[in-house]
Amino acid sequence: MILEKVIPEINIQNEYKEFVDTYMDEVYAEFKTKIHSMYMCGSIPKGTATPFKSDADFTVVCENPADIDYEKLSEIKDRLLKKYPFVTKIDTIFCSIHDVINKPNEWGFWIKVICICVRGDDIGAKVPPIVISPAFILDLNTDTKEEVERVRHWLSNADDRPMQTRYIKGYSKRLLRALYSLILEDTGVWKDDMPDIKNDLLKYCGIDSSIIDDLYACYLDSDVSVEQFLRTADEAYRYIEQTLQAMAASGRSSER
Known part of the structure; x- marks a missing residue:
């Protein structure tokens, strides 16, 4: 059996669209060429988020996560949480292009099955189908x-x-x-x-x-x-x- 994508298409509610676009714009502006693509998972991209209860879950694929200034990222998060108080928390995971491609049953699964691409080229398309097995x-x-x-x-x-x-x-x-x-x-x-x-x-x-x-x-x-x-x-x-x-x-x- 092959695992299908959890979120087949983006369906962000109107009240969250400005927040999502602003967060992505600021992350891209800060880290520029270090970022390959951005993804989301959870209730916001599915369109089922509840204001003042739902978190925002992002994943960023980049060349090298060690190049990211996490203090700058925290500043962006803190600023936007004040601006958009209906978002309870912003979680952002960074992973490398290498890990997505070379660890298909770990990072590849996360990007291909759990997340949906919200900006950039979807690297999940390069991950082979995820087959359910004991090894997986x-x-x-x-x-x-x-x-x-x-x-x-x-x-x-x-x-x-x-x-x-x-x-x-x-x-x-x-x-x-x-x-x-x-x-x-x-x-x-x-x-x-x-x-x-x-x-x-x-x-x-x-x-x-x-x-x-x-x-x-x-x-x-x-x-x-x-x-x-x-x-x-x-x-x-x-x-x-x-x-x-x-x-x-x-x-x-x-x-x-």
Whole structure:
């Protein structure tokens, strides 16, 4: 099975168009020839964003992410968040042309399947079709352990309740998506709407359904304590790690 694009066409709502154009204009003006193309994912390019609730998620493909002055980028973000207060946050990821082309199951997947090009030439067209397979699922989770450990550390050391809530929400979302990656051979499609992810997990995932329900509740800003959340999160990650290890072992056995 080949993964189809999550967002087949751009459908930005009128109230977000000026913000998107202004942000892209300022990023291009600041970094000029260093940028190859810009992409978006999430609710804004799909046309389902909710003012004062939805984030703006950009990805920039460039020759070398190390050439980007991230302090200048932060200044642009801060200025536009004041100008457009209905945007809750601006997330911008940078990746290299080399990684998109040479890591098709990681950055190639992100650009080709998850994102949609909003400015420049779509480099995702150069990425070969993404075929769902155990090897693809393993590649997709290459950085999962590192990301989970990093966010867990931040959450464990956060002493401000609003920050704890933000980390819990983000950590829940990351775990639910990692769990969803494990059932791609069952679903045949990548979904990024959390209610759909939850429903498919309850249908296909072998983990205890209460863990899925708890993670989803935390994603929706449940007032759970950090300690209680981490017990659920650790159990979910153990399942993810064990499933990936079994998948890798099965792949090695089939190669013999």
